[in-house]
Amino acid sequence: MKIGMPKDGRFGDFGGKYIPETLVPAVEELEENYQKIKSDKSFQNELDYYLKNYAGRPTPLYFAENLTKSVGGAKIYLKREDLLHGGAHKINNTLGQALLAKKMKKKRIIAETGAGQHGVATAMACSCLGLPSEVYMGYKDTVRQQQNVFRMDLLGCKVYPVKSGSQTLKDAINEAIRDWITNVDTTYYLLGSAVGPHPYPVMVRDFQSVIGKEIKKQMKNVPDTVIACVGGGSNAIGTFYPMIDDGVEMIGVEAAGKGLKTGMHSATLNAGKKGVLHGMMTYLLQDNDGQIKETHSISAGLDYPGVGPEHAFLKDAGNVKYKSATDNEVINAFLALTKTEGIIPALESAHAISHAIKIAKTRSKSDSIVVTLSGRGDKDIDIVKQYLRKNVKNSR
Amino acid sequence: MSKIQDKFKELKSKNEKALISYIMTGFPNENTTLTIVRGLVRGGADIIELGFPFSDPIADGPVIQNASTVSLNKGAKIEKFFSLVKKIRKETDIPLVLMTYTNVLYTHGYSAFMSKAKSVGIDGLILPDMSIEESKEYLKSAKKNNLDTIFLVSPNTKNDRLKKIARASTGFLYMVAVFGTTGVQTKIHKYTIDAIKNAKKIVGKKIPIGIGFGVSTPADVKKYVSVGVDAVIVGSANLKIIENTAPSKLQRKIVNYTKTLKKSTRVN
Numbered sequence: 001m002k003i004g005m006p007k008d009g010r011f012g013d014f015g016g017k018y019i020p021e022t023l024v025p026a027v028e029e030l031e032e033n034y035q036k037i038k039s040d041k042s043f044q045n046e047l048d049y050y051l052k053n054y055a056g057r058p059t060p061l062y063f064a065e066n067l068t069k070s071v072g073g074a075k076i077y078l079k080r081e082d083l084l085h086g087g088a089h090k091i092n093n094t095l096g097q098a099l100l101a102k103k104m105k106k107k108r109i110i111a112e113t114g115a116g117q118h119g120v121a122t123a124m125a126c127s128c129l130g131l132p133s134e135v136y137m138g139y140k141d142t143v144r145q146q147q148n149v150f151r152m153d154l155l156g157c158k159v160y161p162v163k164s165g166s167q168t169l170k171d172a173i174n175e176a177i178r179d180w181i182t183n184v185d186t187t188y189y190l191l192g193s194a195v196g197p198h199p200y201p202v203m204v205r206d207f208q209s210v211i212g213k214e215i216k217k218q219m220k221n222v223p224d225t226v227i228a229c230v231g232g233g234s235n236a237i238g239t240f241y242p243m244i245d246d247g248v249e250m251i252g253v254e255a256a257g258k259g260l261k262t263g264m265h266s267a268t269l270n271a272g273k274k275g276v277l278h279g280m281m282t283y284l285l286q287d288n289d290g291q292i293k294e295t296h297s298i299s300a301g302l303d304y305p306g307v308g309p310e311h312a313f314l315k316d317a318g319n320v321k322y323k324s325a326t327d328n329e330v331i332n333a334f335l336a337l338t339k340t341e342g343i344i345p346a347l348e349s350a351h352a353i354s355h356a357i358k359i360a361k362t363r364s365k366s367d368s369i370v371v372t373l374s375g376r377g378d379k380d381i382d383i384v385k386q387y388l389r390k391n392v393k394n395s396r
Numbered sequence: 397m398s399k400i401q402d403k404f405k406e407l408k409s410k411n412e413k414a415l416i417s418y419i420m421t422g423f424p425n426e427n428t429t430l431t432i433v434r435g436l437v438r439g440g441a442d443i444i445e446l447g448f449p450f451s452d453p454i455a456d457g458p459v460i461q462n463a464s465t466v467s468l469n470k471g472a473k474i475e476k477f478f479s480l481v482k483k484i485r486k487e488t489d490i491p492l493v494l495m496t497y498t499n500v501l502y503t504h505g506y507s508a509f510m511s512k513a514k515s516v517g518i519d520g521l522i523l524p525d526m527s528i529e530e531s532k533e534y535l536k537s538a539k540k541n542n543l544d545t546i547f548l549v550s551p552n553t554k555n556d557r558l559k560k561i562a563r564a565s566t567g568f569l570y571m572v573a574v575f576g577t578t579g580v581q582t583k584i585h586k587y588t589i590d591a592i593k594n595a596k597k598i599v600g601k602k603i604p605i606g607i608g609f610g611v612s613t614p615a616d617v618k619k620y621v622s623v624g625v626d627a628v629i630v631g632s633a634n635l636k637i638i639e640n641t642a643p644s645k646l647q648r649k650i651v652n653y654t655k656t657l658k659k660s661t662r663v664n
Contacts, residue, residue, distance in 0.1 A: 022575060025554070289473055
């Protein structure tokens with residue numbers, strides 16, 4: 001199989017379409033329309049227009065000189081997706097899909113969100129394009145990311161707190177799928193990560209690939225190493241995919257939470273096994289009976305027991321290495337970047353920063369590491385504050 | 397011929413349609429499940445659908461979601477489920493269908509899971525998230541283990557696909573009555589009636605067609621029978637009774653409810 005080109009909606013064993021029959025016509029319609037716009041110049045021009053003038057692309061590739069010096073070793077560059085409108089890479093995908101939904105004449109957009117970044121990006125893209133949006137969000141996430149809930153409110157987007165299951169991202173996806181089944185004729189499901197049934201993983205990857213393409217242009221050549229955090233894995237696959245044949249070292253960083261041995265983490269590729277969830281075959285955190293486990297991460301955006309099927313494939317094929325960072329390491333990386341560079345990263349992105357710091361030390365000064373800084377950390381300030389307060393108390 | 401196929405043949409000769417009763421095993425607890433099954437059998441259910449909970453039931457509405465959560469919180473395990481089926485099999489010959497989600501089977505290995513399921517007395521399988529595109533291994537294992545594979549079709553399923561799904565299905569074809577998840581509905585939609593009539597015309601000679609999702613009253617049953625379905629499937633309504641009835645009265649309530657539904661499956 002040629003890497004990145006799914007056959008029958010599958011990346012090797014992974015992906016596919018494990019969906020209730022009611023959704024089959026919707027998914028087929030989506031696939032058909034996506035194929036059309038992929039090669040449609042006028043669509044791509046329109047998308048480019050919004051990416052440039054509305055979202056703020058291209059984003060800078062910033063040489064983090066202070067961080068590099070303080071770590072000592074390879075040069076660390078940051079791909080500044082945090083500077084995009086809305087504060088995260090999510091807008092690359094939501095603009096693409098919302099434009100597509102508009103072309104498909106869908107009257108209603110629904111989405112799920114974890115940390116709220118995809119929800120906000122959906123609400124923004126929909127406002128911009130004149131579409132109504134409704135977002136499902138785990139109840140637990142609405143509590144820890146209240147600011148984003150309010151942002152969505154202000155943007156005119158209806159937010160439904162989901163109280164079933166673990167009340168986080170996976171349950172928000174369940175509820176969005178149920179809504180889609182119920183309103184399949186009128187509704188477009190704007191999925192936020194490179195997960196779900198085919199064609200979502202491919203489509204989301206393609207919309208996010210602008211990240212990797214720009215990195216290649218901006219570096220003049222390819223970097224030695226690229227690093228990105230992986231929850232569902234959309235910023236990571238968008239970073240990796242354009243360099244997949246370029247001999248670049250690619251590293252995805254998962255959330256090790258309180259430690260891989262504690263069971264309280266979201267490191268699906270590091271600790272999961274194959275299974276079927278949310279319409280796809282992929283690695284999952286599950287028990288012996290196939291029940292999906294509750295996950296933990298300090299970052300709501302990585303708190304997901306599955307992962308995009310293309311990552312599952314790339315892991316098995318050995319093209320990408322998947323590492324993990326604990327909550328504690330993440331907080332330290334968050335603080336380091338904030339202090340040295342004056343850049344406050346999202347806790348999700350701080351996973352990637354953490355690993356970059358770890359390996360930069362061991363590399364030569366002529367080496368280059370590009371970290372995709374997928375989002376900004378304003379939304380996480382309270383979580384960091386609480387974490388620091390608690391840990392200062394504990395250490396007394 | 398499978399036990400399910402035999403049942404449809406038998407009912408045909410009696411000029412009756414099948415009443416298929418769904419319950420979630422382990423809801424409200426393991427012991428009560430057996431009591432409920434006895435009630436369904438005494439009430440005249442023709443086939444029993446046993447739900448095994450999955451943590452993320454995307455095709456289910458609030459009632460079955462809640463039952464799944466309760467069952468899992470009380471420690472539902474597939475091994476316990478198989479022991480329960482064994483117990484049921486000691487008491488009754490009624491066809492038993494397992495309804496759960498793909499990952500539960502996949503994680504144990506389709507083949508290993510199915511051979512165990514067959515050995516304890518399961519006759520067929522329903523997986524609402526198993527699409528025919530992904531069903532190759534699943535079908536192979538089911539065939540090897542003589543288990544019926546009951547696929548779902550929806551009112552928006554196109555005819556060529558309907559034929560394909562009917563070919564992959566054995567036992568019966570499960571038609572979903574509504575655009576939506578499982579749960580009691582307040583009305584029967586015209587699009588459902590049209591879909592039933594169409595499915596009867598396109599594949600009705602090859603396989604019995606059951607209607608489920610939102611079926612709850614004798615009037616629903618009569619209406620569906622009058623337009624030609626071969627089976628009605630009642631699920632969430634059973635769970636609601638189970639939720640709202642004191643344990644001492646539960647069996648009788650189930651018997652009576654099942655009786656009134658069964659009565660409506662008789663074609664006069």
